[in-house]
Amino acid sequence: MSGRVLVGVKRVIDYAVKIRVKPDNSGVVTDGVKHSMNPFCEIAVEEAVKLKEKKFIKEVVAVSCGPQQAQETIRTALAMGADRGIHVEVTGKDYDTLGPLQVSKIFAALAKKEDAQLLILGKQAIDDDCNQTGQMTAALLDWPQGTFASEVSLEGDKIKVVREIDGGLETIKINTPAVLTADLRLNTPRYATLPNIMKKKIAQVKPADLGVDITSRLEVLRVDEPPQRLAGVTVETVDDLVAKLKESGTI
Amino acid sequence: MALRGALWRLLLDPHRRAVVSACRAQGTAAAARCDNEKVASKSKTQKVQFNWRDGLDLEGLLTEEEIMIRDSFRTYCQEKLMPRILMANRNEVFDREIVSEMGEMGVLGPTIKGYGCAGTSYVAYGLIAREVESVDSGYRSVMSVQSSLVMHPINAYGTEEQKQKYLPKLARGEILGCFGLTEPNHGSDPSGMETRAKYNPSSRTYSVTGSKTWITNSPVADVAVVWAKCDDGKVRGFILERGMKGLTTPKIEGKFSLRASATGMIVMDEVEVPEENLLPNVSGLAGPFGCLNNARYGIAWGALGAAEFCFHAARQYTLDRIQFGVPLARNQLMQKKMADMLTEITIGLQACVQLGRLIDAKRAAPEMISMLKRNSCGKALDIARQARDMLGGNGISDEYHIIRHVMNLEAVNTYEGTHDIHALILGRAITGLQSFTVGK
Secondary structure, X not given: OOOEEEEEOOEEEOOOOOOOEOOOOOOEOOOOOOEEEOHHHHHHHHHHHHHHHOOOOOXXXXXXXXXXXXXXXXXXXXXXXXXXXXXXXXXXXXXXXXXXXXXHHHHHHHHHHXXXXXXXXXXXXXXXXXXXXXXXXXXXXXXOEEEEEEEEEEEOOEEEEEEEEOOEEEEEEEEOOEEEEEOHHHOOOOOOOHHHHOOOOEEEEOHHHHOOOOOOOOOOOOOOOOOOOOOOOOOOOHHHHHHHHHHOOOO | OOHHHHHHHHHHOHHHHHHHHHHHHHHHHHHHHHHHXXXXXXXXXXXXXXXXXXXXXXXXXXXXXXXXXXXXXXXHHHHHHHHHHHHHHXXXXXXXXXXXXXXXXXXXXXXXXXXXEEOOOHHHHHHHHHHHHOOOHHHHHXXXXXXXXXXXXXXXXXXXXXHHHHHHHHXXXXXXXXXEOOEOXXXXXXXXXXXXXXXXXXXXXXXXXXXXXXXXXXXXXXXXXXXXXXXXXXXXXXXXXXXXXXXXXXXXXXXXXXXXXXXXXXXXXXXXXXXXXXXXXXXXXXXXXXHHHHHHHHHHHHHHHHHHHHHHHHHHHHHXXXXXXXXXXXXXXXXXXXXXXXXXXXXXXXXXXXHHHHHHOOOOOHHHHHHHHHHHHHHXXXXXHHHHHHOHHHHHOHHHOHHHHHHHHHHHHHOOOOHHHHHHHHHHHHHOOOOOOOOO
């Protein structure tokens, strides 16, 4: 096994920012808005670096798809301990329509090219909440997948994954190479250290170089804010409440 | 960082709370209006929005690396240091673990190249100091002493063996250092120091006797860089280690400033220091002054970090507090005070960036550093006091943090060269006439 782990990291609008919809309802405002690494991607990077520290794997490669600014996100991953980065350049209209299907095709191609033993992603991105990229990539590669991982341990050439599912926790054992997606309780990401921040090993690649077609099959029709919450009405008695509910046709 | 941390941070962090409530306050209607205006003015040139958090676009003068360093360290300071400081200050407790934590992050001795240090620019060092002092000046003092007053002299004046022996451990925060120059009877006039180092040729050691006071870290330090007068009348630096016979470090109690950092004395009674522990590559006061200038530069940035915290806190408080039916911030007296704060902080930081770039280019003179240390500390103390006043009664409670900065900045204004002493340094440079002593 190559001992190489690929970690996908996504640059998203920072969780603390108040999102505003563009006046033409085509999307959300991203210009001049604070961006940072998707929190679940941070957890994924942390897990990869931990595996390297425990000597289960030899190299952590951070990958991000997007315009020039995606390099900031890769740099954060390097600062957390990744060894090198790959920036897949996707700009302009292509970037606007870039979604899980295209990204998973890119990751699948890279995983083969880099001879990766493991691909770790965040379970979902906080901007689109798709929760699809990990699963799609595994399907394209025909690799097993351990999604919503809250605990990962390597046992020889197999991986034991404890998954957070609706009913509780599920433990599975899968072969490598595999795709894992990180859930919230997998670990607590470390702070970037200064010496690591000064590392600068990012390679540039284009989707065409990987033989990937990134045309989107989806078209965004409209983006709207959630409806404004209207003021409530106070009523004096339970009877009044029932009467009002009947009036509005709710009951 | 992790989502679970987010809520906790939002609750505890006054900075973030400010951002969140400001965002919440904006509302959809205001946002829509704002966007319409932007769409309308697209045909004309983009209007530059004034950012009161960064009045003269300091951000644009930083490299990407410096921004990353600052942001990463800011997250650590807000998440790990801010929650500790209230009790640490109230109960006068020094959390030794912060030194190890800072070591892990690589922020100790950051400008040193090699020996496990990061090798960043001086501007990055300044940004680091600003972030940590915005939490507490005591914590920044600990960081400054370790970086500029212990690691720097060993790096600049020490032998290769000394560097290999001490620097990596100091960088990791495994050992803590302190700097012994000031004496009970000699503060502003270090040249009059009474600590003596007598050379014994038979044992190849120096016998060091004397006492130093107001030494940050000394009660818990593992090593001390002590400056003493040798037989030839010249001042030289020695590395003393805890455990050496005759060396004690009593703690100074009852401090009302920098309570979160341990301060004490270094008392030496014929301490036998092996000659390998002498810093051979400097003699005279140029040695300690070189270190002090290094630290003073960090303080110039740091003091403004404390001032920024006070300014932002006062702004948020006056926006939230309603008196006579309107927020306090609606009042002219409040706005004038905030305008003054904004101006001094913005201008001060611009000067600090320029100074950092000059130091990196090796084109900086010590008087430049004196000028900015003096300016930053004086202005920051004033800003902190004004901010305290704006908070009224609540301003004297440590829960609101400003009073702690007021207390701390009294010491910061005084140490590393008092406000007045730096004025004399500049006066000498301006006129060519020294006014330190009564002689000619």
